[in-house]
Amino acid sequence: MLFKAPWPGGITDQEVKPLSLSVIIPAYNEERTVADVVRAALASPYRDDVIVINDGSEDQTAAQAQAAGARVLELPENRGKGAAMKAGALAAYYPALLFLDADLIGLRPEHLVHLATPLLENKADMTVGIFEQGRSTTDLAQLVAPYLSGQRAIRKEILLDVYALADTRYGVEVALTRHFRDRPHLRSQAVFLSGLTHRMKEEKLGLVEGFKARMKMYWEVGSVILDREPRD
Numbered sequence: 664m665l666f667k668a669p670w671p672g673g674i675t676d677q678e679v680k681p682l683s684l685s686v687i688i689p690a691y692n693e694e695r696t697v698a699d700v701v702r703a704a705l706a707s708p709y710r711d712d713v714i715v716i717n718d719g720s721e722d723q724t725a726a727q728a729q730a731a732g733a734r735v736l737e738l739p740e741n742r743g744k745g746a747a748m749k750a751g752a753l754a755a756y757y758p759a760l761l762f763l764d765a766d767l768i769g770l771r772p773e774h775l776v777h778l779a780t781p782l783l784e785n786k787a788d789m790t791v792g793i794f795e796q797g798r799s800t801t802d803l804a805q806l807v808a809p810y811l812s813g814q815r816a817i818r819k820e821i822l823l824d825v826y827a828l829a830d831t832r833y834g835v836e837v838a839l840t841r842h843f844r845d846r847p848h849l850r851s852q853a854v855f856l857s858g859l860t861h862r863m864k865e866e867k868l869g870l871v872e873g874f875k876a877r878m879k880m881y882w883e884v885g886s887v888i889l890d891r892e893p894r895d
């Protein structure tokens with residue numbers, strides 16, 4: 664069965680192939696936003712397999728995700744984003760994967776279609792979603808460092824081929840970027856996602872804890888760049 668466009672937000676006159684892509688949402692303490700992200704995914708053509716990987720959350724993330732209709736996979740403890748993404752890939756029904764962060768604000772079904780279409784049409788091996796006209800802070804961050812974006816569609820076998828994927832934590836996006844850089848035959852494509860933003864660490868945790876979490880994230884990103892051992 665094919666879902667027929669038009670989709671709200673600009674995609675018109677286009678048919679998108681459903682049921683061929685798994686949506687994976689790694690989530691650590693995202694009870695405020697995870698249900699909205701799940702609902703947007705379930706309203707998209709890829710509703711057939713929407714998985715939340717609960718990465719050892721201490722809040723109601725798993726319950727919220729389940730109530731919103733996701734298939735929820737529980738990791739026994741917090742293992743970091745890279746490990747959560749790998750667990751999601753291994754549990755996915757389909758060979759094409761679409762990753763979304765659980766803290767997105769303003770996610771709409773057509774964002775998923777924008778991310779998935781180049782992959783499903785075999786025009787790219789990975790897409791990277793860049794926020795635009797979301798909020799100036801997050802727009803700017805993604806414009807400066809688009810290779811950090813968590814919104815991506817990618818073929819499963821390529822993701823699982825990334826070196827030490829489960830140990831990368833927040834370095835997972837940099838590891839992916841490097842994987843593609845070292846393999847010129849792999850095609851990556853940027854996709855702009857209009858009206859999308861996310862909750863920043865300082866908004867989630869307050870200024871001090873948010874800043875500490877940001878520094879820890881930069882350390883983990885730097886660890887992958889410099890091949891350092893991750894530090895707990």
Ligand SMILES: O=c1ccn([C@@H]2O[C@H](COP(=O)(O)OP(=O)(O)O)[C@@H](O)[C@H]2O)c(=O)[nH]1
Pocket residue numbers: 688689690691692693718741742743744747763764765766813861862863864
């Ligand atoms: O140990 C972790 C840290 C983060 N995440 C998830 O990875 C995504 C991106 O993390 P975060 O929102 O902290 O990054 P930001 O967008 O703030 O940089 C979110 O869905 C997090 O819940 C995770 O699964 N495990």
Ligand SMILES: O=C(O)[C@@H](COP(=O)(O)O)O[C@H]1O[C@H](CO)[C@@H](O)[C@H](O)[C@H]1O
Pocket residue numbers: 744764801804805808810811812813814833834835836837861862863864865877880884
């Ligand atoms: O855009 C960025 O600078 C960072 C930081 O986000 P915030 O400080 O929470 O706004 O966010 C990204 O980086 C992480 C590491 O690559 C990714 O895992 C996140 O998905 C992504 O949002």
